[in-house]
Amino acid sequence: MRVNIKSMKLTDTNPTTVSGQPRVPTDAPASCCPPLLAGYLSAEDATQLAQLFRVLGEPARLQILNLIAAQASEEVCACELVEALGLAQPTVSHHLKVMYKAGLLSRDRRGTWIYYRIVPERIAALRKALK
Template structure:
């Protein structure tokens, strides 16, 4: 899990995950992410590759485009890892 948190230490990667989750089809290609992120296409592609290699994204090629979507199990594991018990005083 520490490796995942290291990957997510880059703020742009958290934004990428949020933007993909916010898409109506829950998927996006690099062309849909460059403008909202304010980053170049090669930079966004690099972040997508890192997230994919970390197991947080799935990808599917459609013609010349690659569409990315979240891996639900990995996102749920992150949520669970971040869930802290409530403290009572």
């Protein structure tokens, strides 16, 4: 799919922060779905929730989360991940994009590097959905 330049500015990249504040993509709701095991789950809720689980359904992505969580700084540079995961750079970039779009990661650009953090509320929402 080819996105033209004008719409790209709006949909794809949102302005990066120069401060130290990580950002969260606008299209990812903070909490997604009602509890899976209590109450009624609509088809749309099921689709949303499934999409989130699917993001976690990839070993490399789980390892990314684990690697970030292991840092005292609570963040990790994308460049480090390439080496740590043993995957090609485009592959890592893809996984980061998927997780970012799912709202599981926030990003913070500092110069050439981009640092990723876990969005804890998003993980908590997932845990909550498993109630």
